[in-house]
Amino acid sequence: MNLLTHHIPADYTAWKADFDAHSETRMxxxxxxxxxxxxxxxxxxxxxxxxxxxxxxxxxxxxxxQTDGPVTARFMRTA
Structure with a gap:
């Protein structure tokens, strides 16, 4: 199964640094x-x-x- 997410950050550079810093949380x-x-x-x-x-x-x-703003998320399977 896969998850496709879409984020609209106000500041990409700050968002990317935060995203990278939370790789352990995602794991x-x-x-x-x-x-x-x-x-x-x-x-x-x-x-x-x-x-x-x-x-x-x-x-x-x-x-x-709840913490980083709206995230659009779709769980998907290979067709």
Whole structure:
């Protein structure tokens, strides 16, 4: 299973530093970062994660929405 998230940070540089600093938190939530994209116009960031534990991953998404602003998240399976 994969998780696709979309973030719209006010300041990309600060957001990226915070994102990098919390890699351990994502690992504990059963998430492995596969790819990180930045919108061509610079307004948003999309991340693709491999999910090892959906319940823990959902907890991470919920926490992100409460602390780091709105995160759009979609759990997906290969078709």
């Amino acid at each position: 504990q939530a059963g998430l492995t970062l596969m790819q990180l994209w930045r919108d061509a116009d610079g307004t948003g960031v999309t991340a693709l994660f491999e999910v090892n534990d959906r319940k823990k991953a959902q907890g991470w998404v919920d926490a992100e929405n």
